[in-house]
Amino acid sequence: MPAVPTVEATMLGKLDWSAIPLDQPIPLAAGGVVLLVILGVLAWVVVKGHLPYLWHEWITSVDHKRIGVMYILLASVMLLRGGSDAIMMRIQQAIAYQSQGYLPPEHYNQIFSAHGTIMIFFVAMPFVIGLMNLVVPLQLGVRDVAFPTLNSVGFWLTATGALLVNLSLVIGEFARTGWLAFPPLSELSYSPGVGVDYYAWSLQISGVGTLVAGINLVTTVLKLRTKGMNYLRMPMFCWTTLASNLLIVAAFPILTATLAMLLLDRYLGFHFFTNEAGGNVMMFMNLIWAWGHPEVYILVLPAFGVYSEVVSTFSSKPLFGYRSMVLATMAICIISFMVWLHHFFTMGAGPDVNAIFGIASMIIAVPTGVKIYNWLFTMYGGRIRFATPMLWSVGFMVTFIIGGLTGVLVAVPPADFMLHNSMFLVAHFHNVIIGGVLFAAFAGFEYWFPKAFGFRLDERWGKVGFWFTFVGFWVTFMPLYIAGMLGMTRRMQHYDVAEWRPWMLVAAFGMLLLTIGVLAQVTQIVVSIRNREALRDRTGDPWDGRSLEWATSSPPPVFNFAFDPDVRGEDAYWALKHHAKQQQLEDHSGPEYQDIEMPKNSPTGFVCAFFATVMGFALIWHIWWMVILGGVGAFATFVVFAWRDHDEYVIPAAEVERIDRINIEERRNLVSLAGTL
Amino acid sequence: MNLLDPQGPVAAANSTILVDSVFIMLAIVVPTIFAILAFAFWFRASNTKARYRPDFVYSGRVEMVVWAIPALTVILLGGVAWIGSHQLDPAAPVPGTGSPVRIQAVSLDWKWLFIYPDQRIATVNSLTVPAGAELNIQLTSSSVMNVFFIPQLGSMIYTMNGMVTKLNLRADNQGKLQGLSAHFSGDGFPDMMFDVNVVSPLAFPDWVTTTAKTDAVLNEDSYKKLMQQGIEKGRPTYRLEDPRLFDLIATQHIPPGPGPELVSDAGRPHSGGHDAR
Ligand code: HEM
Numbered sequence: 001m002p003a004v005p006t007v008e009a010t011m012l013g014k015l016d017w018s019a020i021p022l023d024q025p026i027p028l029a030a031g032g033v034v035l036l037v038i039l040g041v042l043a044w045v046v047v048k049g050h051l052p053y054l055w056h057e058w059i060t061s062v063d064h065k066r067i068g069v070m071y072i073l074l075a076s077v078m079l080l081r082g083g084s085d086a087i088m089m090r091i092q093q094a095i096a097y098q099s100q101g102y103l104p105p106e107h108y109n110q111i112f113s114a115h116g117t118i119m120i121f122f123v124a125m126p127f128v129i130g131l132m133n134l135v136v137p138l139q140l141g142v143r144d145v146a147f148p149t150l151n152s153v154g155f156w157l158t159a160t161g162a163l164l165v166n167l168s169l170v171i172g173e174f175a176r177t178g179w180l181a182f183p184p185l186s187e188l189s190y191s192p193g194v195g196v197d198y199y200a201w202s203l204q205i206s207g208v209g210t211l212v213a214g215i216n217l218v219t220t221v222l223k224l225r226t227k228g229m230n231y232l233r234m235p236m237f238c239w240t241t242l243a244s245n246l247l248i249v250a251a252f253p254i255l256t257a258t259l260a261m262l263l264l265d266r267y268l269g270f271h272f273f274t275n276e277a278g279g280n281v282m283m284f285m286n287l288i289w290a291w292g293h294p295e296v297y298i299l300v301l302p303a304f305g306v307y308s309e310v311v312s313t314f315s316s317k318p319l320f321g322y323r324s325m326v327l328a329t330m331a332i333c334i335i336s337f338m339v340w341l342h343h344f345f346t347m348g349a350g351p352d353v354n355a356i357f358g359i360a361s362m363i364i365a366v367p368t369g370v371k372i373y374n375w376l377f378t379m380y381g382g383r384i385r386f387a388t389p390m391l392w393s394v395g396f397m398v399t400f401i402i403g404g405l406t407g408v409l410v411a412v413p414p415a416d417f418m419l420h421n422s423m424f425l426v427a428h429f430h431n432v433i434i435g436g437v438l439f440a441a442f443a444g445f446e447y448w449f450p451k452a453f454g455f456r457l458d459e460r461w462g463k464v465g466f467w468f469t470f471v472g473f474w475v476t477f478m479p480l481y482i483a484g485m486l487g488m489t490r491r492m493q494h495y496d497v498a499e500w501r502p503w504m505l506v507a508a509f510g511m512l513l514l515t516i517g518v519l520a521q522v523t524q525i526v527v528s529i530r531n532r533e534a535l536r537d538r539t540g541d542p543w544d545g546r547s548l549e550w551a552t553s554s555p556p557p558v559f560n561f562a563f564d565p566d567v568r569g570e571d572a573y574w575a576l577k578h579h580a581k582q583q584q585l586e587d588h589s590g591p592e593y594q595d596i597e598m599p600k601n602s603p604t605g606f607v608c609a610f611f612a613t614v615m616g617f618a619l620i621w622h623i624w625w626m627v628i629l630g631g632v633g634a635f636a637t638f639v640v641f642a643w644r645d646h647d648e649y650v651i652p653a654a655e656v657e658r659i660d661r662i663n664i665e666e667r668r669n670l671v672s673l674a675g676t677l
Numbered sequence: 678m679n680l681l682d683p684q685g686p687v688a689a690a691n692s693t694i695l696v697d698s699v700f701i702m703l704a705i706v707v708p709t710i711f712a713i714l715a716f717a718f719w720f721r722a723s724n725t726k727a728r729y730r731p732d733f734v735y736s737g738r739v740e741m742v743v744w745a746i747p748a749l750t751v752i753l754l755g756g757v758a759w760i761g762s763h764q765l766d767p768a769a770p771v772p773g774t775g776s777p778v779r780i781q782a783v784s785l786d787w788k789w790l791f792i793y794p795d796q797r798i799a800t801v802n803s804l805t806v807p808a809g810a811e812l813n814i815q816l817t818s819s820s821v822m823n824v825f826f827i828p829q830l831g832s833m834i835y836t837m838n839g840m841v842t843k844l845n846l847r848a849d850n851q852g853k854l855q856g857l858s859a860h861f862s863g864d865g866f867p868d869m870m871f872d873v874n875v876v877s878p879l880a881f882p883d884w885v886t887t888t889a890k891t892d893a894v895l896n897e898d899s900y901k902k903l904m905q906q907g908i909e910k911g912r913p914t915y916r917l918e919d920p921r922l923f924d925l926i927a928t929q930h931i932p933p934g935p936g937p938e939l940v941s942d943a944g945r946p947h948s949g950g951h952d953a954r
């Protein structure tokens with residue numbers, strides 16, 4: 001018989017003072033600093049009276065551009081957190097030769113688990129989703145995404161996940177199992193703490209957010225294109241968005257189900273993945289990778305889209321082999337679901353299975369290679385301007401190709417028998433994720449920043465940032481390939497093998513360069529904000545762009561376009577600009593301005609996420625009354641939203657005209673100015 | 678532990694495939710990288726000699742080539758993968774001289790137990806094998822997953838509780854090698870390195886005889902002690918009481934190893950209580 005629970009246990013569940021890691025100064029200090037910064041910012045906001053502005057213009061906004069910006073902001077902040085973890089790990093491995101270093105295992109293991117989780121779920125994902133949110137409706141020539149309020153819900157649930165992960169710094173602990181929490185290590189018997197629960201619940205909650213974002217973007221691309229924007233006229237970024245979000249819709253439910261099973265094991269004594277009672281850990285391996293492999297393509301496909309836009313714009317040429325690119329994108333989308341087993345060739349599946357999955361994995365490299373060549377030929381015959389986004393793109397091409405090479409290498413089962421889980425593997429996936437996804441995030445950030453904010457970023461600091469990051473990447477990760485070839489396995493808190501040491505030192509030095517790169521980019525933002533008047537973009541088209549997002553002002557009005565653009569071919573805006581159809585967009589003597597209906601702001605997302613945070617926290621700590629409170633609150637929010645009467649407001653035609661005239665005027669001035677020069 | 682310095686046929690074949698695959702790919706990757714840099718440089722906007730060809734957006738011939746190059750490479754590598762997977766299946770026999778040695782490896786929290794059922798001995802964190810003989814290794818885990826890996830002998834393989842995986846290896850040269858766990862298994866994971874002593878076929882029986890004289894006995898009771906979480910800095914050896922011990926472990930007749938001991942309500946193990954160091 002279980003003992004009768006005490007009052008404290010009922011009120012507070014597992015939570016007590018020992019949850020605050022007073023004996024572990026590093027996370028406590030880190031958490032403390034973060035907390036201070038957050039409180040400081042909040043205090044500043046309140047004192048300065050910015051709260052209403054934040055509330056009305058951002059927190060409750062359902063404007064896809066604002067939500068996109070908030071996604072990117074979240075990703076950037078989390079990049080700093082995940083990056084600090086990376087710095088700590090590199091330092092640890094540099095000094096923990098024949099010694100314990102400065103991080104004990106229980107701490108080091110949390111750091112690499114948090115690093116992986118944060119970088120994938122709260123940096124890479126929100127960054128690409130943010131870019132898609134910001135750009136896709138503009139490129140499609142529409143006013144908003146399909147489900148604006150749902151979009152806000154998706155963002156705020158993602159933020160909840162990020163918040164919970166960071167809360168584990170100061171209250172309790174994070175998982176010490178690696179970023180995929182393999183059972184049985186992650187089962188209650190081997191991880192009795194709340195770490196895995198923090199991990200699982202934050203991913204469950206943010207996973208819902210991601211799924212919602214996926215559904216929203218798929219629907220947007222399929223249903224909301226402007227006049228004449230048929231599928232084969234969509235910019236490449238829209239295609240990759242479609243492919244990536246189809247993957248989200250298909251793959252994220254697998255993650256949710258898998259984590260749900262793990263949670264049932266942990267909370268209710270089920271035996272999906274336990275050692276005992278017929279649980280099967282290999283089932284977990286299959287399920288998690290059935291999500292996990294598509295996940296890497298969820299990240300990299302939009303990145304490919306960004307490069308396609310950037311390379312073509314800065315080469316002043318349409319994308320080479322557009323149809324071939326579309327085909328390659330969709331091929332990757334489909335094949336990426338058929339290769340998951342390559343993550344555990346070494347589990348003894350047998351030669352036929354290994355070989356088939358190995359070959360299937362290599363087949364993905366074909367469309368990927370085709371993409372590289374198509375970017376190459378886009379540059380051929382171009383007039384290439386090396387602005388920062390283009391630097392990131394060329395840097396990506398030469399870097400990613402190496403990551404692809406090593407990817408195909410580990411897809412050869414006998415080679416993987418030596419390289420699985422090694423530092424070589426760590427180098428592979430950082431090579432593709434940093435060189436592919438993160439470079440694209442930065443390229444996209446530089447490229448679309450003027451669109452989002454109306455001024456460009458400082459080019460000089462941007463280039464400093466690029467070179468340090470680029471060189472830093474190579475110096476950090478090439479040594480890891482070598483360490484892997486020397487038999488070094490991943491996740492080593494300390495080691496005694498002398499041959500590994502030098503490479504760890506080089507990698508730590510590379511990390512220093514990477515850090516400088518990131519700092520340079522932070523500086524770039526600060527400098528650019530200071531000089532924003534000088535950097536102001538009045539044309540709405542600072543890069544001589546080719547797709548519709550450049551047809552409107554920077555930043556675009558809430559309604560994006562005063563008139564639905566009429567698309568006559570690929571590279572819609574380029575065609576307009578260069579076939580003297582300028583009047584279409586820039587001189588509206590023709591059609592009358594009309595009233596525009598836009599969705600109203602809604603606090604639904606924020607309130608929902610607030611209750612989800614309460615519920616997630618309560619679930620982690622077994623505080624059941626609070627779980628009920630959070631659940632009921634979230635559901636009630638949803639019901640209130642569902643019963644709303646008015647969800648749109650009208651922008652009168654006169655106002656639309658006024659805003660649009662300003663834009664046209666500014667562009668015309670610039671054109672005539674250019675004419676006189 | 679250099680993968681390119683193999684000490685047995687499996688590792689040699691693995692690393693040959695590894696190196697060959699890299700060269701096959703470099704053959705197209707290096708020219709591609711050069712082309713990227715060259716095109717990017719030549720077609721820079723400031724180069725007035727470069728011809729601007731904004732209409733060069735499609736060419737059937739180029740498309741053919743760009744699909745064909747990666748496809749051909751992959752066909753070649755696919756062949757390598759197919760043949761390699763079959764020849765180097767971990768369970769495939771690796772004929773050697775003399776009679777094969779049976780070894781049963783159990784990953785414990787956080788040490789390796791090697792049982793020699795035919796010799797009736799067992800060792801922890803050190804594996805002694807005769808050069809040239811086939812090693813038939815059966816593996817399981819007492820608790821969480823691990824991966825058994827001796828880099829210079831080749832092919833790693835998972836160990837899982839309640840399951841047996843098979844791996845055949847051979848060590849060709851006498852000497853000392855190192856093995857490790859290649860799958861993270863908890864706080865003591867980095868201390869799961871083990872020695873591999875490859876001795877001459879003549880010295881092996883002597884080693885067995887000496888080891889069999891050890892006082893310590895491995896039976897269910899002492900195994901359960903061994904299976905407690907903790908690391909082992911020494912290299913203990915045992916006489917094996919019951920040669921079926923491995924089967925008892927693999928079939929879960931001996932229940933899986935316990936997790937961490939003392940845990941506070943907050944879920945953080947009491948620091949110091951069970952220090953992995
Ligand atoms: C070019 C085609 C690619 C192939 C053939 C490939 C192949 C592989 C293989 C076989 C593994 C597992 C190796 C092992 O665990 O032993 C792996 C791991 C991984 N790959 Fe790739 N890869 C490719 C591209 C990518 C891309 C584009 C990304 C991400 C954007 C990516 C991200 C990852 C990650 C994150 C892991 C490791 C996950 C973990 O174990 O924690 N890969 N890749």
Ligand SMILES: [Cu+2]
Pocket residue numbers: 086115116119430
């Ligand atoms: Cu990382």
Ligand SMILES: [Cu+2]
Pocket residue numbers: 292293296339340342343
């Ligand atoms: Cu994969």
